[in-house]
Amino acid sequence: MPRFPRNHPLNIIFLTTLAGLLAFPIISPALPAMRAALNIPTENIGLVMTAYSLPAFLFVPLTGLLADRLGKKIVLVPSLFLFAAAGGSIMLAPDLEWVLGLRFVQGIGGSCLVSLNFALAGDLFQGRDRVRATGYIAALQNVGSGLLPILGGALASIAWFYPFALPLIGIPIGIYIIYFLEPAETKSDASTGAFIGYAWRHLMDRRVIELLAMTAGFIFVGFGAFVTYMPLFLKDTFATPEILIGVVLAARSVSGVIVATKLSKFTERYSYRTLVSGAFISLGTGMVIVPFMPNVWAIMLTAVIYGGAFAIIRPTLQLLLIEIAPSDLRATFASAGSFFLRFGQTIAPIAAGFMLVLSGYQGLYFAAAAFAFLFAGFAATTVVLRRA
Numbered sequence: 001m002p003r004f005p006r007n008h009p010l011n012i013i014f015l016t017t018l019a020g021l022l023a024f025p026i027i028s029p030a031l032p033a034m035r036a037a038l039n040i041p042t043e044n045i046g047l048v049m050t051a052y053s054l055p056a057f058l059f060v061p062l063t064g065l066l067a068d069r070l071g072k073k074i075v076l077v078p079s080l081f082l083f084a085a086a087g088g089s090i091m092l093a094p095d096l097e098w099v100l101g102l103r104f105v106q107g108i109g110g111s112c113l114v115s116l117n118f119a120l121a122g123d124l125f126q127g128r129d130r131v132r133a134t135g136y137i138a139a140l141q142n143v144g145s146g147l148l149p150i151l152g153g154a155l156a157s158i159a160w161f162y163p164f165a166l167p168l169i170g171i172p173i174g175i176y177i178i179y180f181l182e183p184a185e186t187k188s189d190a191s192t193g194a195f196i197g198y199a200w201r202h203l204m205d206r207r208v209i210e211l212l213a214m215t216a217g218f219i220f221v222g223f224g225a226f227v228t229y230m231p232l233f234l235k236d237t238f239a240t241p242e243i244l245i246g247v248v249l250a251a252r253s254v255s256g257v258i259v260a261t262k263l264s265k266f267t268e269r270y271s272y273r274t275l276v277s278g279a280f281i282s283l284g285t286g287m288v289i290v291p292f293m294p295n296v297w298a299i300m301l302t303a304v305i306y307g308g309a310f311a312i313i314r315p316t317l318q319l320l321l322i323e324i325a326p327s328d329l330r331a332t333f334a335s336a337g338s339f340f341l342r343f344g345q346t347i348a349p350i351a352a353g354f355m356l357v358l359s360g361y362q363g364l365y366f367a368a369a370a371f372a373f374l375f376a377g378f379a380a381t382t383v384v385l386r387r388a
Contacts, residue, residue, distance in 0.1 A: 012181050016116060016120070016177075019169065021148055022170070023087070024052070025144060025145045025148040026163045026166050027163055028231055029149050029156055030163045030242070031045050031048065031228070031232065032156075032232060034099075035232075036160075037160045042353075044096075046349025046353045048103060049227075053346040054104060054107060055107040056339055056341075056343065057339070057343070060112070060339040061332075061335055061339055063111050064119075064331045064334065065199065065331075067331035067332075072181070075112055076112060076116055079110070079113065080171070080177070083110045083167060084170030086108075086167075087109075087170070088167055090106070090161065106167065114342075115331065115338035116331060117137055119322070119334040121322070122330040128264055131264045134319045135263035135264055135315055136260070138314055138315035142257045143253055146307075147250060148166075149247075149250050150250045154246065199332045202326060206383055208324060210383060210384045211324075212336060214378070214379055214382070215340045216344040217372075218344070219340075219343075221375075222283065223349070224349055224368065225368035229353075229356065231245045234248060248300055252303040254304060255307040259307075259312060263316070266312070272316055272320065272385045273379065273386055276385055277377075280313070282308065284370070285369070286301070287365050287366075287372060289302065290361075291365055291366070321333045321337050352364055
């Protein structure tokens with residue numbers, strides 16, 4: 001197990017997690033203002049999210065393999081600097097094409113941010129402490145997902161591009177990691193081909209495939225219907241101002257933080273199958289009620305449900321991936337989870353936009369609910385959750 005300077009391990013994990021949050025939650029409330037300022041069709045606004053996720057198809061698996069083979073620090077620090085530079089440059093983008101190009105480059109830098117935090121937690125903690133650590137990561141994700149939309153909405157109410165200044169914080173985070181994250185003490189001596197083959201054989205485990213499918217399914221529902229198009233639903237249905245959109249999206253952090261910090265206790269009382277299946281059912285319920293909500297405040301119920309479901313599904317699936325992974329493949333396994341997370345993030349806005357054009361907001365949220373209920377049934381029949 002790597003040795004870190006005292007008091008710095010959790011700081012590094014939490015700062016890496018925070019940096020990863022600066023690509024989506026703080027940007028989502030700015031989408032309506034960006035749409036108006038750059039004259040972007042509503043059905044195309046999801047491309048701003050997709051452009052960031054698209055590089056994941058190559059760079060998330062690559063960064064995971066490199067982190068296990070060369071060391072996490074060597075991969076993490078340059079990634080943070082690229083993420084910050086490209087993200088901050090969007091402030092100067094004159095049109096949608098520039099925004100999409102810079103978001104793509106930012107996505108390259110951010111490809112490891114949503115996986116190496118869990119891989120580091122796997123290196124540093126064991127047993128119930130590992131469960132608590134992943135729960136704390138999820139709690140931080142929920143706090144960030146709650147506070148950052150408020151900040152993003154406030155900044156976007158001034159100008160659409162102000163929220164894009166926040167990723168620049170990746171530069172001081174990278175400097176901190178340079179000083180306080182010790183390099184890995186051992187690296188694989190196997191050839192590149194042999195190492196990739198070794199990783200591939202372990203990734204083809206049925207339990208891993210099930211976890212990856214559920215990761216993509218959850219993100220497909222939540223990211224398309226909630227994160228990307230909920231701000232537009234609020235704007236178009238209730239003429240909600242950007243700052244209030246941020247407040248509504250922030251409501252998910254209330255349940256999310258509570259559930260995430262209690263995850264260890266929940267896993268002692270309930271099986272993983274019960275927790276994950278129940279979370280998918282809750283998510284579907286939250287989606288199906290959206291078209292019937294009478295005002296913007298009632299939508300907060302869906303936000304609260306989404307936050308609680310996220311706080312169970314996301315850390316549980318990542319935790320089980322880390323538990324299954326060999327010790328020298330933790331970053332690779334965590335990156336596999338992130339790859340399918342990004343896969344869901346990439347296709348969800350496009351699919352949601354298509355559904356919106358086809359059947360309006362009501363059809364979009366009914367379809368999202370049906371998808372969530374299907375995955376609740378899938379989770380109940382998986383081998384990995386039945387044995388966990």
